[in-house]
Amino acid sequence: MRIDVITLNPRIIESASEEGILKQALKKGLLELFVHQLRDYARDKHKTVDDRPYGGGPGMVLKCEPIFEAVEAIGWCKDKDTVVYPSPSGIKFDQQLAKDLSKRNRLIFICGQYEGIDQRVIDQLVDLEICIGDYILSSGTIAALVIIDSVVRLIPGVLGNKDSILDESFEGFLLEGPQYTRPRKFRDWEVPAVLLSGDHRRILLWRKRLSEEKTEKMRKDLWEARKKGERI
Amino acid sequence: MRIDVITLNPRIIESASEEGILKQALKKGLLELFVHQLRDYARDKHKTVDDRPYGGGPGMVLKCEPIFEAVEAIGWCKDKDTVVYPSPSGIKFDQQLAKDLSKRNRLIFICGQYEGIDQRVIDQLVDLEICIGDYILSSGTIAALVIIDSVVRLIPGVLGNKDSILDESFEGFLLEGPQYTRPRKFRDWEVPAVLLSGDHRRILLWRKRLSEEKTEKMRKDLWEARKKGERI
Numbered sequence: 001m002r003i004d005v006i007t008l009n010p011r012i013i014e015s016a017s018e019e020g021i022l023k024q025a026l027k028k029g030l031l032e033l034f035v036h037q038l039r040d041y042a043r044d045k046h047k048t049v050d051d052r053p054y055g056g057g058p059g060m061v062l063k064c065e066p067i068f069e070a071v072e073a074i075g076w077c078k079d080k081d082t083v084v085y086p087s088p089s090g091i092k093f094d095q096q097l098a099k100d101l102s103k104r105n106r107l108i109f110i111c112g113q114y115e116g117i118d119q120r121v122i123d124q125l126v127d128l129e130i131c132i133g134d135y136i137l138s139s140g141t142i143a144a145l146v147i148i149d150s151v152v153r154l155i156p157g158v159l160g161n162k163d164s165i166l167d168e169s170f171e172g173f174l175l176e177g178p179q180y181t182r183p184r185k186f187r188d189w190e191v192p193a194v195l196l197s198g199d200h201r202r203i204l205l206w207r208k209r210l211s212e213e214k215t216e217k218m219r220k221d222l223w224e225a226r227k228k229g230e231r232i
Numbered sequence: 233m234r235i236d237v238i239t240l241n242p243r244i245i246e247s248a249s250e251e252g253i254l255k256q257a258l259k260k261g262l263l264e265l266f267v268h269q270l271r272d273y274a275r276d277k278h279k280t281v282d283d284r285p286y287g288g289g290p291g292m293v294l295k296c297e298p299i300f301e302a303v304e305a306i307g308w309c310k311d312k313d314t315v316v317y318p319s320p321s322g323i324k325f326d327q328q329l330a331k332d333l334s335k336r337n338r339l340i341f342i343c344g345q346y347e348g349i350d351q352r353v354i355d356q357l358v359d360l361e362i363c364i365g366d367y368i369l370s371s372g373t374i375a376a377l378v379i380i381d382s383v384v385r386l387i388p389g390v391l392g393n394k395d396s397i398l399d400e401s402f403e404g405f406l407l408e409g410p411q412y413t414r415p416r417k418f419r420d421w422e423v424p425a426v427l428l429s430g431d432h433r434r435i436l437l438w439r440k441r442l443s444e445e446k447t448e449k450m451r452k453d454l455w456e457a458r459k460k461g462e463r464i
Contacts, residue, residue: 015247020345021370051413055427055435061413068418089407091450094366113252119410120421129450133365134326135382138253142381149374150367175321178351181283181293186300189352195287203287218323218361 001104001155002032003148006070007111008049009141010035016145025158036074038111041066059115067110067121074108076125081106083127085117086143088136090129093147097130101147102154109148111140173226175218177210233336233387234264235380238302239343240281241373242267248377257390268306270343273298291347299342299353306340308357313338315359317349318375320368322361325379329362333379334386341380343372405458407450409442 005013013035016022025031039047043065050060071083082104091097101107110121122129132143153159180191194206216223237245245267248254257263271279275297282292303315314336323329333339342353354361364375385391412423426438448455 009248009251011247011251012244015243016241016374019241019243054412054414054416054423055439056432057411061411063413064415064418089446089450092365095368098367116408116411118413118418120412120418122410124421131451132367132378133324134454135330135364135378136327136385137378137381138385139381142248142377145374146364146367146369146378149369149371153368153370176348178354179289179293179348180286180352181295181350182286183296184286186296186350186352189356191286200288207287214321218321219363222366 001030001102001152002034002106003109003152004034004036004074004106005109005111005141005144005148006036006038006067006074007109007141007144008038008113009111009139010037012139012141013145013148016149021149021153021158025152025155028157030155030157031152034074036070038062038066038070041070041073043069053115057115061115062112062117062121064118064120067117068125071108071110071125076108077106081108083108083110083125084144084147085110085112085122085126085129086132086140086147087112087116087129088131088134090131093130093132093150095150098147098150099154101151107148107151109140109144111144113139113141173215173222174208174211175215175222177207177214233262233334233384234266234338235341235384236266236268236306236338237341237343237373237376237380238268238270238299238306239341239373239376240270240345241343241371242269244371244373245377245380248381253381253385253390257384257387260389262387262389263384266306268302270294270298270302273302273305275301285347289347293347294344294349294353296350296352299349300357303340303342303357308340309338313340315340315342315357316376316379317342317344317354317358317361318364318372318379319344319348319361320363320366322363325362325364325382327382330379330382331386333383339380339383341372341376343376345371345373405447405454406440406443407447407454409439409446 017026017033026033038049042049049066050062053061084107130147132146137143180195184191194202249258249265258265270281274281281298282294285293316339362379364378369375412427416423426434
């Protein structure tokens, strides 16, 4: 997969790619990642990328021209590439959408900030306006990083252990229950005896019960959906 | 506000703090940010921070000891500080929770990765287990960055223009409608005439209508909640 990120804050993506899953994916040749400074595509000598909104209002809006020039300069192919604009006004990002995106050939992220972005960019270039959650961020680059991380880990071969993609929260409606590792006793707190029993069936049932209890307590929405047998 | 982040990937947070809102908040003296490498608190010569889960299963679990030692070494005060563990199994992060956290004195983030974290950390140290969305990330550090960014921008004085906190998506159920800036005509696409009319009442009504249309189209959940007059 190839990912291009057009942003005013390239360092955030670049640093993230020097560690963890992105580094592994790059090293294995399963990912190509290109980060582009939007300001390099501004034509005036002040490298202006934003301006005040027509019709008034607070804040600034990212201008059309530098974004169109950037997208076109990096060889955007309208029919093959998927252009993503992370924004609080988009469709909700979830694991299903992450899976879908992990099968695309090339993703291009346009990262906004300030108040927003000229609507002509959204109308003409953007395929998916995606919202990572119901909160406001100062920078679309951070939202892009979230989407990139969750998508890249789903590319076949990126995670070492195939199993670790299965059996996770959201994949089957239940949150993960408690996990323990050594030492068996830390200060006053011991690992639950069932986990030391070696009885795999009992362990499985115990884990399932605690997963269910946690889901019911923390996430009524997932719990209700599970009871209805819906897919969220 | 003081924020401490305990992580295996300090560079992600450090880079983000060199740009944008975090940099501004640090410069204005409204934020103190300390990033701690969890591995520095591992005692063995291999600097081991994780181990296999009791009871079997794929992946690795972060061990108790280095985390307890890190939290205690940075002067954790149980009664005053808020310890946050970003995790897919937490309560859902939203703008209301961001506002709540922006009023706390000190936040300490414990960033997991791999399969999870020893439950004794959650039971004994963590005040809030927070999920930023229904998708799986490879690293809790990225989720911590999302929470930090959305919280820091709400600290009074961090954003230059007080207005830009108001009138945003989620703050009042509606997604933001389209924004435009110069040029008036870009290639074939013109700015809608109403925005050039100078008629503020018409502009307001036009913006409201497009906000409503977008919310109804993109986010049925917010739209239904708005109709019911509920607060999400």
